[in-house]
Structures are given as structure tokens and as C-alpha cells.
């Protein structure tokens with residue numbers, strides 16, 4: 001399929017932000033977006049068009065029954081080079097989410113080409129300063145107008161781009177996280193492993209309670225026993241015990257993060273003992289008391305690596321280590337951001353250059 005482009009004349013394009021590090025995450029968008037429709041069993045009319053409002057029917061299925069999924073990845077600039085981090089993994093996961101939500105999948109090669117094409121057109125938007133990047137948001141929604149609950153037969157796939165600085169307003173630094181003991185995010189057999197819209201709406205109330213307790217994010221426990229660690233808001237979680245780094249297994253209730261997979265790969269390569277296993281909140285709280293838990297970190301594309309400075313659980317605050325960024329967390333952050341931004345050797349061939 002050929003991608004048609006109708007681009008804005010230079011003079012109609014937006015002013016780029018002067019200080020991207022000060023922007024609130026995901027509030028500024030570039031001049032163009034990619035769109036493609038799905039009708040009668042086929043993907044049609046792939047195009048790059050000026051960024052702007054969508055026109056969809058108020059009865060579109062996504063607006064009522066949340067048949068919608070998305071992805072998130074980043075483009076980094078190193079001098080004249082623009083780099084993406086493992087984009088094929090995002091496309092693979094988009095297709096898995098699509099299958100779970102009974103939506104059509106994309107041809108992976110075409111999806112990657114369309115991403116590259118859009119970023120190439122918008123390459124001047126990829127910011128330069130350390131700590132910044134161009135966030136890429138592929139989105140797939142069911143647009144068929146119908147009030148009966150069913151899978152749509154019409155879809156829209158689109159990709160928008162947003163220059164961003166750090167995910168948390170505090171930048172890279174320890175965050176305080178509330179352990180949710182009332183609400184749950186996903187149960188076995190549900191849609192926790194899909195990057196689907198409803199999961200985030202379901203988490204908003206716990207997020208509000210966390211904010212009221214002075215916390216930046218929610219750490220979810222398992223839906224069954226409220227005992228085992230699952231993941232944090234938009235990140236996976238890992239705990240550094242004295243001789244082990246542990247992270248919850250991909251049991252179907254957590255998002256299989258690409259950052260998580262990359263972190264595990266790097267840690268194993270560094271010779272650390274890494275386990276994907278159940279971690280109970282009791283083990284963590286006890287370990288914080290005895291010092292066996294040395295560091296806790298969140299990992300995800302938006303925040304990359306987020307050191308957890310303290311946990312708030314059942315009304316008590318527990319400090320992790322001395323409350324500052326631990327050495328392993330710092331080392332991982334430096335390594336990952338180094339590879340993603342092209343400053344460190346890309347040993348595992350993770351980086352794709354936008355030529």
C-alpha cells in the first residue's frame with residue numbers, strides 16, 4: 001500500500017517548544033499524523049495528514065464499549081541521527097492487544113514503515129536536549145456506529161507524536177508509590193496484558209487516592225489475594241534483594257513491558273541473578289525492615305527507569321534504602337538511556353535508525 005502525504009506548507013506549521021523539559025508530558029503535538037481506515041475486511045487509504053481533530057460518529061463503538069488499544073514508544077536524537085528503540089516489539093504487542101480485543105491486526109512490516117515515514121517527516125520535532133524525546137502514540141479504535149455491544153467492523157488506526165521531557169514533573173528521582181490494597185487493576189483471564197484503554201480508566205480512582213496520599217503512582221497487587229506485586233501505573237516493577245533482582249512473572253495480568261524485557265536482558269548480561277517470580281508485599285515490607293530489599297524500581301517507556309523512594313501501604317510509609325536512587329537503578333538508567341539515545345554501544349541491536 002502506498003502512503004499518501006498531504007503536508008502543511010512551512011508557514012502554517014507550529015512553533016516548536018522552546019523548553020521541552022518544562023512541558024507537561026504529552027500536551028504538545030507535531031504538525032502531522034498518520035491515519036489508516038479499516039472497512040470491509042481491508043486496511044485502506046494510509047495517509048500522513050495535518051494533525052487535527054478526528055471526525056467519528058458519536059455512536060462509534062470505542063466511545064461506548066472501549067474497543068481501543070494503543071502503544072507508546074520514543075524517538076531520540078543524537079546529532080543528526082534519529083533513533084527508535086525496539087519499535088518492532090511495540091508493533092508485535094499492538095497486534096497481540098488487537099487480537100485480545102477482537103480487532104484487526106496490522107501487517108508488521110507496513111506498520112513499521114508507516115511509523116518511520118511519519119517520524120521522518122516530523123524529524124525536526126525530535127528534541128535535542130538530554131532527557132527529552134519524541135513520544136510516539138499509535139492508536140487503534142473501533143469506529144463503527146452501533147449501540148449494540150459487539151466487535152466493530154470499521155476501525156481507525158492513527159499515530160500521533162508529542163515532544164516530551166521527563167514523565168514525572170519531578171524528573172528522574174525517587175518517587176513515592178501507594179500500594180493499592182482496595183482496588184485492583186486486572187484479574188486472571190481479563191485484559192491486563194493488553195494495552196487497552198479501559199484498563200487506565202479503571203485505575204483512575206486508585207490514582208486519585210494515591211495523589212491524595214502524596215504519591216505519584218499506584219502499585220497494584222494481585223486481584224485474587226491482594227498479596228503479590230503486579231505492576232505500577234504505567235510501569236513494570238522490579239525489586240533488588242541482596243543477591244537477586246526479582247520481577248513479577250508475565251502471568252496475563254500485567255503488561256509485558258518492552259522496557260521490562262530490556263532491563264532483564266541487561267541485568268542477566270551483567271551477571272546478576274534475575275528471577276521472574278511472585279513477590280509478596282509482606283516479603284517486600286519485611287525486607288525493607290531488615291535491609292534485604294535494597295532497591296525498588298519502575299520501568300516503562302514513558303519514565304524509562306523510576307527509582308522508588310518509598311512505599312505507602314495501609315497508612316504507613318516505608319522508605320526504600322535511604323530514600324535516594326540506588327546504585328543499580330542509576331546504572332540501569334544510564335545504560336538504557338545511553339543505548340536508546342545512541343550514546344552507548346547498541347550490543348543487542350535494539351536501535352532502529354530513521355534514515
Ligand SMILES: *Cc1c(COP(=O)(O)O)cnc(C)c1O
Nearest residue numbers: 234235236255257258259300301
Ligand atoms: C505501557 C505500559 C507498561 C510499560 O511497557 P513498555 O513497553 O516498557 O513501555 C507497563 N505497564 C502498563 C500498564 C503499561 O501500560
